[in-house]
Amino acid sequence: QVQLVESGGGVVQPGRSLRLSCAASGFTFSSYGMHWVRQAPGKGLEWVAVIWYDGSNKYYADSVKGRFTISRDNSKNTLYLQMNSLRAEDTAVYYCARDPSSVRGVDAFDIWGQGTMVTVSS
Amino acid sequence: DIQMTQSPSSLSASVGDRVTITCQASQDISNYLNWYQQKPGKAPKLLIYDASNLETGVPSRFSGSGSGTDFTFTISSLQPEDIATYYCQQYDNLSWTFGQGTKVEIK
Numbered sequence: 001q002v003q004l005v006e007s008g009g010g011v012v013q014p015g016r017s018l019r020l021s022c023a024a025s026g027f028t029f030s031s032y033g034m035h036w037v038r039q040a041p042g043k044g045l046e047w048v049a050v051i052w053y054d055g056s057n058k059y060y061a062d063s064v065k066g067r068f069t070i071s072r073d074n075s076k077n078t079l080y081l082q083m084n085s086l087r088a089e090d091t092a093v094y095y096c097a098r099d100p101s102s103v104r105g106v107d108a109f110d111i112w113g114q115g116t117m118v119t120v121s122s
Numbered sequence: 123d124i125q126m127t128q129s130p131s132s133l134s135a136s137v138g139d140r141v142t143i144t145c146q147a148s149q150d151i152s153n154y155l156n157w158y159q160q161k162p163g164k165a166p167k168l169l170i171y172d173a174s175n176l177e178t179g180v181p182s183r184f185s186g187s188g189s190g191t192d193f194t195f196t197i198s199s200l201q202p203e204d205i206a207t208y209y210c211q212q213y214d215n216l217s218w219t220f221g222q223g224t225k226v227e228i229k
Contacts (some may be wrong), residue, residue, distance in 0.1 A: 035218070045158075045166065045209055047218035059216050095165055106172065107213040108156045112165035 002026035002111055004096050009116030012086055022079040022096030022113055030054070030074035033099035035109060036081050038092035048094070049081065053102050064090075086120045093117050124148050124214050128221030134229045141197040143224045145210035150190050154213045157186055157195045160223075161206045169208075170195065202228060 008020040022034070036048040049060045049070040058070050069082040079096050094116050097109035125148040135141050145155065157170040168177045170186035173193055183198045197204055205228055210221040 044223045045160075045211075045220040047220070050216075050218070106175075107154055108168055108171045108211070109158075109166070110168050110171075110177070112167070114165055 004098065004111055004113035006094065006096055006113040006116040009094065009118045011119045011121060013122050014087060014120055016086055017082070017084045018086065018118060020081040020083070020094055020096075020116060020118070022081075024077045024079065024098075027098075027111075029072075029077040031103055033102055034070075034072060034079045035097045035099055036068075036070060036079075037095045037097055037109065037112075038090075039095070039115075040089075040092045043092075046092075050099065051079070083118070086118075088120050091118060091120050123217050124151060124212055124219055126210055126212055126219050126221040128210050128224055130224060131222060132225040132227065134227045135200050136229045137200055137202060139200045141200050141204075141226060143195040143208055143210075145188075145193045145195070145221050147191045147193075147212055149214075151212045151214050153189045155186075155188065155193045156211045156213075157184075158209045158211060159204075159206045160209065166209065197226075200226070200228070 003025045005023045012018050033053050035050045038046050038048050051058045051070045067085045071080045096113045098111040100110045101107045127146045153173040155173045158166040159169050160166040169180050169184050174186045185196050187194050207223045207225045209223050
């Protein structure tokens with residue numbers, strides 16, 4: 001079935017780095033744009049970054065621009081988020097989400113992973 | 123950036139009640155408005171896309187309407203399994219923004 005599975009979360013000190021992964025299965029990964037969305041404990045949803053289906057374009061929220069890098073490996077059906085210079089305010093559950101706009105013309109997040117927790121603390 | 127104002131922040135209703143949530147955009151977003159349901163400890167789930175289109179497999183008691191800046195999400199007959207937080211979300215010019223969420227509880 002269609003599935004996204006995140007990994008790589010954990011506890012990290014402020015200023016350090018972490019890389020998240022999102023493994024896709026059950027669909028043609030290389031045909032879809034992909035996003036990262038995060039949710040701080042007890043808070044709402046915040047969009048983080050997007051990458052086009054072919055990796056040609058990447059965009060970021062102002063809160064992470066210059067510190068986070070989104071990438072993908074279509075040969076491995078995997079999405080990544082490299083997070084550098086982490087801050088306490090980056091503490092959140094990080095979700096990867098599929099964007100079907102390039103396939104069915106719908107700008108939405110139609111499939112979500114289960115999320116991976118990132119805690120930035122000394 | 124476009125801001126989304128969602129209300130109410132929480133509500134309590136009885137099983138079978140009609141529930142309505144509103145979302146207002148800070149500028150015209152046409153119909154680029156989606157609605158999600160998030161149950162505790164779970165990932166969000168897409169319910170409505172492009173303001174009024176029901177995602178495949180979503181029960182017909184969920185509906186959405188609106189365009190421009192004002193949007194409405196309705197549960198026609200609240201069921202116990204609808205207990206969740208609901209979010210609106212807009213897309214405009216390479217910016218994706220969520221509303222603050224509405225927590226729906228059973229009275």
